[in-house]
Structure formats: structure tokens, C-alpha cells
Amino acid sequence: MESTPLLSVNNLCVEFSTPDGIVHAVNDVSFSIEAGKTLGIVGESGSGKSVTASSILKLNSGVTASTSGSILFKGDNILGADDKKIRQLRGSEIAMIFQDPLSALNPYYTVGHQIIEAYKVHHRGVKKPEARKVALEMLRRVGIPNPEARIDEFPHQFSGGMRQRIVIATALINSPKLLIADEPTTALDVTVQAQILDLMKDIQKENGMAIILITHDLGVVAETCDDVAVMYGGRIVEKTSVNELFTTPTHPYSFGLLGAVRSLDKSARGSLRTIAGAPPSLLHLPSGCSFMPRCVFANDGHSKCSSIVPELELVPSTHSLSACHLRKDALQKLTTKDLL
Amino acid sequence: MSSEVLLEGKNLVKHFPHGTKGLMSKPDGLVQAVDGVNIVLRKGQTLGIVGESGCGKSTLARVLARLIEPTSGSIFLEGQDITHVGGKDLQLLRRDIQMIFQDPFSSLNPRHSVGEIIASPLRIQKIVPKGGEKPRVQELMDLVGLNPEHYNRYPHEFSGGQRQRIGIARALALNPKVIVADEPVSALDVSIQAQILNLLEQLQHDLGLSYVFIAHDLSVVRHIADEVAVMYLGKIVELAQPTGLYSSPAHPYSKALLSAVPLAEPRSTHMRGRIVLEGDVPSPINPPIGCRFAARCWKAQDICRAQEPPLGPAKSLLKSEDSLVACHFPENSN
Numbered sequence: 001m002e003s004t005p006l007l008s009v010n011n012l013c014v015e016f017s018t019p020d021g022i023v024h025a026v027n028d029v030s031f032s033i034e035a036g037k038t039l040g041i042v043g044e045s046g047s048g049k050s051v052t053a054s055s056i057l058k059l060n061s062g063v064t065a066s067t068s069g070s071i072l073f074k075g076d077n078i079l080g081a082d083d084k085k086i087r088q089l090r091g092s093e094i095a096m097i098f099q100d101p102l103s104a105l106n107p108y109y110t111v112g113h114q115i116i117e118a119y120k121v122h123h124r125g126v127k128k129p130e131a132r133k134v135a136l137e138m139l140r141r142v143g144i145p146n147p148e149a150r151i152d153e154f155p156h157q158f159s160g161g162m163r164q165r166i167v168i169a170t171a172l173i174n175s176p177k178l179l180i181a182d183e184p185t186t187a188l189d190v191t192v193q194a195q196i197l198d199l200m201k202d203i204q205k206e207n208g209m210a211i212i213l214i215t216h217d218l219g220v221v222a223e224t225c226d227d228v229a230v231m232y233g234g235r236i237v238e239k240t241s242v243n244e245l246f247t248t249p250t251h252p253y254s255f256g257l258l259g260a261v262r263s264l265d266k267s268a269r270g271s272l273r274t275i276a277g278a279p280p281s282l283l284h285l286p287s288g289c290s291f292m293p294r295c296v297f298a299n300d301g302h303s304k305c306s307s308i309v310p311e312l313e314l315v316p317s318t319h320s321l322s323a324c325h326l327r328k329d330a331l332q333k334l335t336t337k338d339l340l
Numbered sequence: 341m342s343s344e345v346l347l348e349g350k351n352l353v354k355h356f357p358h359g360t361k362g363l364m365s366k367p368d369g370l371v372q373a374v375d376g377v378n379i380v381l382r383k384g385q386t387l388g389i390v391g392e393s394g395c396g397k398s399t400l401a402r403v404l405a406r407l408i409e410p411t412s413g414s415i416f417l418e419g420q421d422i423t424h425v426g427g428k429d430l431q432l433l434r435r436d437i438q439m440i441f442q443d444p445f446s447s448l449n450p451r452h453s454v455g456e457i458i459a460s461p462l463r464i465q466k467i468v469p470k471g472g473e474k475p476r477v478q479e480l481m482d483l484v485g486l487n488p489e490h491y492n493r494y495p496h497e498f499s500g501g502q503r504q505r506i507g508i509a510r511a512l513a514l515n516p517k518v519i520v521a522d523e524p525v526s527a528l529d530v531s532i533q534a535q536i537l538n539l540l541e542q543l544q545h546d547l548g549l550s551y552v553f554i555a556h557d558l559s560v561v562r563h564i565a566d567e568v569a570v571m572y573l574g575k576i577v578e579l580a581q582p583t584g585l586y587s588s589p590a591h592p593y594s595k596a597l598l599s600a601v602p603l604a605e606p607r608s609t610h611m612r613g614r615i616v617l618e619g620d621v622p623s624p625i626n627p628p629i630g631c632r633f634a635a636r637c638w639k640a641q642d643i644c645r646a647q648e649p650p651l652g653p654a655k656s657l658l659k660s661e662d663s664l665v666a667c668h669f670p671e672n673s674n
Contacts, residue, residue, distance in 0.1 A: 044529040045500070145619075159620045160393070189392040189556060191617045194600040198616060216529060219602030246606040260534045261604045272538050272563065275531040278499045 004075065006210050007056070007178055008032035012069035012079075014051050014060065023282045025051040027234040028069075030312075033227075035177065036204065038211040040225035040242070042218060042257075044279050048234035049214045053180050055079075056212075057096060058086050073178070092122040095171035099183040101163035105155040111166045112151035115139070119173045138169045142199060161192035168199065175207060182214045197224055218261050222246060230254050233280050233290030239312060240320035250315045250322035252298075253291045289325065297326050345419075346550050347381040347404065347437075347518050352413035354399050358625055369625045373399040374410070375574035378651075381518065386544070386551040388565030388582070390558055390597070394621050396574040398522055401554045405437050405520040406430065417518070435465060438511040442523035444503035448495040454481070454506055455491040461513040480509040485539060501532035508539065512547070520552045525560060537564055558601055562586055570594045573624055573632040576651060580663035588672050590654040590665040593633050631668065639669050 014026040026048045033039045041049045054060050055067055058079070071079040078089060090096075098104045106114060115135040120126055132151070139147035142165040155163055164184065171179060181200070185193035201224060204211060213225060221228055221242065228245050230238040230253065238251040249255045256275040277294040280286060288306040292298050298305040304325045312321040354374040357367030373396045381387045389397045403410045406422060414423040422433055438461070441447040448457055458477045462469065469476035478488035484505040495503055504524060511519050521540070525533040541564065543549060555561045561568055562582045570578040570591065578591040589595040596615040617636050622628055628635060634644040651666040 044531065161620055190558070190600040191392060191597060192620070193602075194614065194616050197602075217602065218530075218604035222604050222606065223602045243606040246604065257531060258604065260531045271541075272534040274534040274538060276535075278501060278532070279529075 005032035005072075006035045006074065007212075008072045009052070009056070010070045010072070012052065012055060012067070012071065014048075014055055014065060014067050016060075016064050017066075018064070018283075021283050024234055024285055025282055026055065027285075029231075029234075029236050030069075031229050031236065031239065033178070033210045033212060035210050036208045037227065038204070038213055038225045040221040040228040041212065041214045041231060042216060042221055042228060043231035044216060046279055046282060047231040048282070049231050050182055052231070053096070053182055053212060053214050056180060057090055057094060059096075088122075091118055091171075091176070092174040093176055094178045094180065095174070095176040096180040096182065097164075097167050097171045097184050099186050101160060101167045101187065102155065104167050105163060107155055110152050110154055111139075111158070115151075115166070115170050115173055118170045122174050134173065135169075138173050139166070141203070142166070142169045142172075143195075144169075160188055161195060164188060164192075164196055165199070168196075168203075172203060176209060178210045178212070180212045180214075183216070184213070185220065186215070186217070193220070200224070218257065230257070233285055234282055235290060235309075235323065236312065237291065237323045238320060240318070240322075244318055244320050248318060248320070250318060250320045251291075251324050252295045252326070256294075256296070289323075295326075343382045343384060345380055346383045346417070347552070348416045349377060349379045349400075349404055350414050350416070352377045352379070352400065352403055352415070353411045354396075354403050354408065355411045372574050372624050372627055374403060375627075376413075377571075377574075377576055379404075379569060379576070381550055381552055382566075383550055384544070384548050385566040386553050386564050388553045388555065388561035388568040389571060390555055390561050390568060391571035392556065392597075392621055394573075394624065395571040396624070397554050397556075397571050400571070401439075401520050401522050401552060404552055405439050405518075406433060407439070431465070434461075435514045436516055437518045437520065438514060438516040440504075440507050440511050440519060440521040440524045443527055444500050444507055445495075445527075447507055448503060450495055453492050453494055454486075454498075457495070457506060458509045458513055461510060465514060467514070476513075477509075480512055483512065483543070484509045499532075500528050501535060504528060504536055505539070508536075508543070512543070515547075516549070518550050518552065520554075522554045523556065524553075526555065526557065533560070540564065558586075558598060570597065573621060573627050575632060575666065576664075577633065577667070578654075578663075578665045579651070580654070580665075584663055590663070590670040590672060591633075591667050592637050592639055592669075592671060595671055596636075631666075641669070644668055 010030045012026055012029045016023040016025055029052055031039065041052065043049045051060060056071055067079060070077050112135055115138065116131045119131050119134055136147050136151060139151060144150055144162060144165055158166065185196050188196060197220065200211065215221060225242050227241055229236045230251065232253050238254045245254060249258055259273040260275060275294055280290050286292055288308055289310050292305045310323040310325050312323045315322050352374055353376055355370040355372050358369045358371045377400060389400060391397045402408045404415065410423060414421055417436060425433055455477050458480055459473050462473060478491060481488045486502060486505050525536050528536060544551065553561065553564055565582055568580060568582050568585050569576045570593065572593050578594045585594060586598065589598055596617050599615045619636055622635060630645040630647055631649050634640040649666045649668045651664050654663045654665040654670060
């Protein structure tokens with residue numbers, strides 16, 4: 001039962017020209033997502049995950065960015081669409097929420113004004129009282145207590161968690177088909193994070209929207225996503241289901257990342273597992289595999305690693321796609337036991 | 341376990357005036373950031389302090405490091421009262437207590453070279469190390485895993501993890517007895533967090549340092565701390581060793597906090613009951629009377645809203661005797 005995906009991104013490349021040279025932020029990234037599913041994009045800072053997401057809404061077109069590839073939303077290529085078309089999509093079909101709920105809201109306007117504005121942009125001719133009713137209903141749905149009173153308050157009168165609820169209300173007011181959430185809970189406390197993740201899951205269950213969740217927290221991925229794309233150095237290095245990522249990681253980077261997180265969760269004291277070194281500069285990506293300089297498996301005699309960029313390939317006996325030359329050797333050495 | 345007491349806070353209180361309308365007017369209220377905290381740091385050990393934002397953990401850290409003066413209560417360093425020292429004595433105290441800050445980007449002066457940054461505590465204290473300043477700074481750089489040849493570079497040339505190493509080297513320059521670290525790894529990526537935590541443990545082992553370690557990430561504290569204090573609205577609600585705290589938390593808030601941490605495990609392998617707390621932390625301007633957690637607690641009864649529970653020994657058999665909890669109805673107690 002193959003259904004056409006809601007969104008498919010094909011061979012996306014994004015480059016920024018800066019005074020220091022060209023930053024290769026996203027390199028040949030492809031993925032797709034179906035309605036009702038949640039795709040997690042994980043990676044460290046500078047891995048290109050946020051740039052990938054913002055290209056979907058053409059938020060980084062500007063003068064300095066050059067984008068190639070294609071992004072198909074319901075079959076239409078939106079990468080080549082003009083500004084008018086994109087404006088129709090933004091907020092109505094595809095909505096986005098950002099990491100910092102304080103800077104996502106305008107401090108000069110009441111939260112009600114901002115939610116109603118988002119509604120009226122896509123519902124021309126709707127009278128204000130009617131729009132206000134919709135906004136109140138939305139605020140109730142995202143769990144703001146006493147919405148009749150709070151709709152006329154300003155962002156600074158809300159706590160961080162409540163602000164993120166308001167940002168979510170603004171994003172969902174037009175019932176989008178796709179929600180892009182860029183680190184929606186990173187700025188929040190763990191207890192509030194649990195509330196917000198639950199809220200997003202509940203709303204998804206009700207209206208069947210697709211979610212692209214960008215995060216660096218593998219714990220958040222485990223709790224919310226169906227599929228995961230692991231990004232490193234502007235490329236997807238592993239694409240798999242959540243269960244397979246946590247039981248049988250097929251890329252040395254995923255393996256290292258999981259090891260670092262798990263040893264923090266499990267071991268009491270003693271040395272933590274780390275990934276030695278630091279992520280590569282996107283100005284000067286290594287010529288071969290970008291993870292090679294930090295890879296524990298690539299140290300000897302694998303000239304391919306340093307010269308040829310590995311392609312995503314299906315790993316035998318799994319459903320995972322992995323971009324690694326050493327996969328067979330690496331896989332033999334990796335077992336879940338090593339992760340602990 | 342009971343090595344000698346190095347730093348001790350007794351009945352620490354820090355209130356900030358709130359809502360002053362003019363220079364001479366009286367404040368509308370007080371933000372009770374830290375409200376009656378007793379805490380002990382033993383030599384060579386690490387005291388972890390956890391809690392949500394606004395619980396007063398950073399204020400407590402700053403009070404302990406004497407960056408700010410407590411409203412009341414007293415602080416002792418090796419038995420000496422340091423609560424109200426000022427002037428020259430305070431400057432001398434800085435040699436014993438140093439701080440590492442959360443944000444490795446804003447805590448380093450972008451116009452100073454790494455060498456100047458790390459040497460600044462020595463210059464302020466007018467200390468000339470044996471063999472000169474530069475060799476000492478390079479020795480420190482080597483100690484924290486930086487290349488000593490990068491002495492003349494500027495902070496922007498380093499990554500986040502390397503910058504945090506610079507901050508650590510600066511804190512070590514005066515050979516302090518206590519280092520207060522305020523969320524030192526929160527701004528870093530996971531793989532880099534582990535590198536910095538390993539470094540801090542190595543340094544503790546080699547130099548006999550004692551840490552006060554503030555974090556909101558429970559797994560980080562679990563890894564590094566000998567004792568953990570859980571804070572809520574300016575009070576310590578539970579004080580325990582990490583093994584006991586993580587396997588059987590006694591305070592309902594600790595339990596909720598632990599259950600909220602998402603685990604990096606496939607969903608099928610952990611079907612644990614997650615407790616999602618309703619609402620937010622109440623305002624520290626007018627904290628509730630009675631137990632401060634009562635409004636969000638699922639076990640709260642009338643006594644909780646009327647009477648504040650004292651921090652007393654946890655009765656559970658699983659715990660070692662020095663664990664404390666402030667709750668009328670602690671978990672695992674029947």
C-alpha cells in the first residue's frame with residue numbers, strides 16, 4: 001500500500017555565500033513524509049537540520065542563499081513557486097514553530113491579536129468577532145486556562161511553556177497539513193517539555209497532520225517520532241525507523257551519538273563515552289565522508305572514506321538507509337551490547 | 341563518605357525587591373529566590389543542584405560563590421564565616437572560590453586573546469607565577485586539553501566546547517578549592533557534553549577540587565554528583581545520594597521531574613508511567629503558604645496547603661540515613 005507522500009524533498013542543496021567563502025549548509029538531502037506521521041531530524045548544531053526545514057517554506061532564500069533540488073508538497077514543486085504562492089502556503093498548509101517562544105511573538109501586540117492576524121490572513125472577509133471566537137477555541141485546545149481573560153494579555157505576561165502553547169495555537173489556527181517544529185522544547189524545562197510534546201501528539205491524533213520535528217535530543221525523538229533522519233555535516237547519514245535507530249544503528253555517527261547519550265543515562269560514575277573531536281566546518285567539508293575525521297572505524301586503510309562521499313544505501317536485513325563505506329565491517333562490530 | 345566540610349551554607353535566604361517604581365519608593369514585593377537553604381559541600385566531592393528555571397538554583401550558586409550577598413543566613417568556608425566579607429578580604433576569597441558559567445559565548449571577552457583571558461585572574465590578584473605568566477597559562481591550557489600554541493588566538497576562533505575549556509582554565513588559574521559551575525554543559529551538543537564532563541571529573545581527581553554543580557539536566561547531575569539537592573521555589577525539597585534519588589525518589593516533585601525526562605530508548609522497551617505535571621512553577625513573589633508544591637501535587641491534602649513540611653530524614657528503608665525530604669506524604673513510606 002504505497003501512498004503518495006504529503007511532502008517529498010529531493011536532492012536539496014543549500015549554499016550560503018559569506019565573506020569567508022561558500023558555506024555548504026545542506027548537501028543533497030532527500031526525504032519524504034506522509035500524513036499523520038512524525039519525522040525526526042536529529043543532528044548537532046551546524047549539521048544543517050534547521051536550514052533544511054526552513055527551505056521548505058523558502059525562509060532562507062534571500063540574496064546570499066542558493067538552493068537547488070526539488071520540494072514537492074502534494075505533488076507541486078514549491079521550491080520554484082513564486083512569492084505569492086508561497087505566502088498562501090505559509091501558515092495555512094504548512095506551519096512552523098520555532099525554538100524560542102519569546103522571540104517568536106511580537107511583544108507589542110496582545111496574543112489574541114497575533115493569533116487572529118494569522119487566521120485572518122488566510123480567511124479574508126471574516127469579521128473580527130468571529131475570528132476571536134476561533135482564536136478562543138484554539139487557546140482552549142492548547143490548554144491555556146481562562147482563555148477569555150488571557151487572550152487580551154501580552155506575551156511577557158505568560159510563562160515560557162504558556163508562550164510555546166500560544167505559538168502552537170498560532171501555527172495550528174488554520175489547520176495545516178504539515179507542521180514543522182524546529183527544536184520546539186529545547187528552551188523549556190523537562191516537565192514543561194513533557195506537556196508540550198503530549199499536546200503536539202494529541203493534536204496530531206485529532207487532525208492527522210504530519211510533523212517534522214527537528215531536535216538534538218534523542219530522548220525526544222524516541223518518545224515522539226515514527227521515522228528519523230540523522231544529519232551530519234549537511235548530509236543525511238542515516239534514515240530509519242525509530243525502533244531500528246535505537247536497537248540497530250547502522251552508521252558510526254548514530255552509534256557514537258547513542259553511546260554518548262546512553263552512558264549518560266546509565267552509568268553512575270567513571271568515564272563517559274564521547275565522540276572525539278568536533279563537527280566539521282561547513283566552509284571546508286572533508287572531501288570524502290564528512291564524519292571520517294571523528295570515525296573510530298575508519299582509521300586504517302579505508303582510502304574510500306577520505307576520497308568518496310558515501311551514498312545512502314539500504315542495509316541488508318534492516319529497513320535502514322545508511323551512508324557509510326564501512327557499513328559491513330562496522331555493522332559486525334556494532335551490537336547493542338556495545339552501546340551500554 | 342563523611343570527609344571534612346569545605347563549604348557550608350546555613351539558613352541561606354536571598355530576597356530581591358520587586359517592582360520599585362522610582363528610586364526612593366518602596367518595593368511592591370519580594371522575589372523569594374532562595375528561602376532558607378542549608379547545604380554542605382565536602383572536600384573532594386561534588387554537590388549537584390537541580391530544578392526547573394526559576395527555582396533559585398543559580399541564585400543559590402551565586403550566593404555560595406559570594407558573587408552576591410545573602411539577605412540572611414551565613415556561609416562558612418573551612419569554618420571561617422565569609423557571609424559578609426568585603427573589600428580586600430573578598431578579593432582574597434576569590435582565590436578559593438571560582439566560577440564556570442553556562443554560556444561559553446558571552447562569558448569570554450571577544451576582544452581579549454585566550455592568553456589574556458586565562459591570565460586575567462592572576463593579573464587581578466597580582467600574582468606572578470613561578471617561571472612567569474605565559475608558561476603558567478600554557479600549562480593550564482594543556483591541562484584542559486587546549487593546544488598551548490593557540491595562546492594568541494581569540495574566542496571566536498574556537499568552538500563551543502573549546503570555549504568552555506577556556507572558561508575552565510580561567511577558573512583553575514588561581515588553584516581554587518571550590519568551583520561553582522552554573523550549567524556548564526547545557527549550551528553544548530551531547531557528544532561535546534560528555535567530553536567536558538570527563539574533563540571536569542579528571543580535574544577533580546588530579547587536583548582534589550570540590551564542585552557545586554548546577555544543572556537542569558538530571559542525567560548530567562546523576563553522572564557527576566556525590567550528593568544531589570532538588571530545589572523547588574527557593575527551597576530544597578529533597579537531598580540524597582544519586583543512586584537512591586534516581587531509583588526511588590522520595591519527594592513527589594523529584595518523582596515527576598525524573599519521569600519527565602525522555603529516554604533515548606525504543607518505546608517498546610520502557611512502558612514507564614510518566615507523570616505530567618499540570619501548570620507552571622508558581623511565582624516566587626507570593627509563594628503559596630504551606631507546601632510550595634501542593635498546587636501541582638497529585639497527593640496534596642489539606643495539611644499540605646496549610647502547613648509547610650520541614651526537611652527531615654526520609655524514612656524509606658532503601659535510602660541511606662543521610663537523605664532528607666520535605667514532604668508530608670513522601671513516596672515509598674507507607
